[in-house]
Amino acid sequence: MAKIDAFFKLMNEQGASDLHMVAGSQPILRIRGEMERVKYKELDNDELKSMLYEIAPEEKIKVYEESGDIDFAYEVPGLGRYRANFFQQKWGVGSVFRLIPSKIATIEDLNIPSVCKKFATLQKGLVLVTGPTGSGKSTTLAAIIDYANKIRKDHILTIEDPIEFVHKSQSCIVNHREVGLHTKSFAAALRGALREDPDIILVGEMRDLETIQLALEAASTGHLVFGTLHTQSATKTVDRVVDVFPANQQAQIRTTLSEALKGVVAQNLFRRIDKKGRVAVLEILIITYAAANLIREAKTPQLASVMQTGKKLGMQTLDDAILDLLQKGWVSPEESYEKAIDKKRFIPFLKEPPPDF
Known part of the structure; x- marks a missing residue:
């Protein structure tokens, strides 16, 4: 047993999502989104390096x-498994x-709208799951892939850096490749x-451009491609994909994207106030x-109105989703206001009006 494993055991006991171990500081756990110091001495650089090198593959130490x-x-x-980053x-x-x-976790476990199951049944196209770092993109994608693994008879290939969720082949054959x-x-x-x-x-x-270009190519030639981006909303996701390309290619990419893109899930994590x-x-x-027409014609800001009018199809805007959970009493008015796009909608729920900047 490696010396550092004791801290992973502590993570498990405390229900932490992340462990920070940095020279010159005490170890810190992220619990329900908040950082909490561990009652332990400040970590010495040489001692910490020894702990970290004990668990890292030799080739990774060389790269580091x-x-x-x-x-x-x-x-x-x-x-459990842990995604490690040394810096x-x-x-x-x-x-x-x-x-x-x-x-x-299944789609039901995560309280994800059941429309996400439809993405797992598509025969071809591109589906993007987006959001800031630590927003649960990998967990959502794993649930969708898990559903596909159960109901389809296909070959699933994952490309990750590093491999995170490990799917065992069920009805599908699953192969994992690590960059x-x-x-x-x-x-x-x-x-x-x-x-x-x-x-x-x-x-x-x-x-990068080459990865996005190849993903679009794969989605356009009969494959179902899932990918992630660090964008805050569905409209910004479309713009981000287009803006990666040189200006003289963007009109063509908009056309390609309008045909290949099948859906965007933009997500954020909120602390629950009704339970842990x-x-x-x-x-x-x-x-x-x-929606495809708006992408092709570079009118992406109007995609918000498509989501509002497409509720029967399972579409929803971020603000509508926040409002739904706020009215259920699951999330706080303060965090809802902070993370909403149209903040004016959430001012009436605040105990004190926000300062007018």
Whole structure:
């Protein structure tokens, strides 16, 4: 048992989602979204480096010492899997560990709208799950992939850095590839994927032009592609994909995207006030004929009205989803106001009006 495993046991006992271990500071846990210090001495750089190097693969240590940061997955039998990040900072080595639950939560477990099941049944196209770092994108995607794994008879290929949720083959065959370990890059894995007979491809992160271009190509040639982006809303997601490309290609990309894109799920995590835990608030855009037209014609701000009029299809805006949970008493008025897009809608729920800036 590695020395650092005791802190993972503490994470488990406290219900923490993240563990921060940084030279010059006490260990810190993130519990229900808030940082809480562990009653432990300040971590010495050499001692912490020794603990971290004990669990890191040799090739990852080499990359870390050359580049200053690395990502990899670490598993403690009986406790769980963790996404690890090592980085250099002013006082020495730093690290953050994110818990990856061993049990994959279902769409029902997560209180995700059932329309997300439809994304798992599509034969081809691109579905994007977006949101800020730590908003639960991977968990939502895992639930959708898990549903597909149960109801389809296909080949699912995941490309991640590192591998997070591990899906066991059920009705589908599932293969996991890790960037840096099984392939050089997301783009290299996507190029290879087109020769590996996949039906569903999960791209852990669409970071650059080449990866986005290859994902669009795969989605346009008969594959169902799921990917993630760090964007705040469905409309900003469409603009982000287009803006990655040079200006002289953007008109063509809008046309390609309008045909390939099938849906966008933009989400954020809120602390629950009725019980312990957090809940995902989802904005859902389904690409109808009207939505595709707006993407093609560069009128993405009007996608919000498509979501408002498409409620019967399962669409919803972020603000409507927040309002629903606020009225149920699940989330606080203050956090609702803070994370809403149209903040004026939430002022009447606040005990004190916000300062007028």
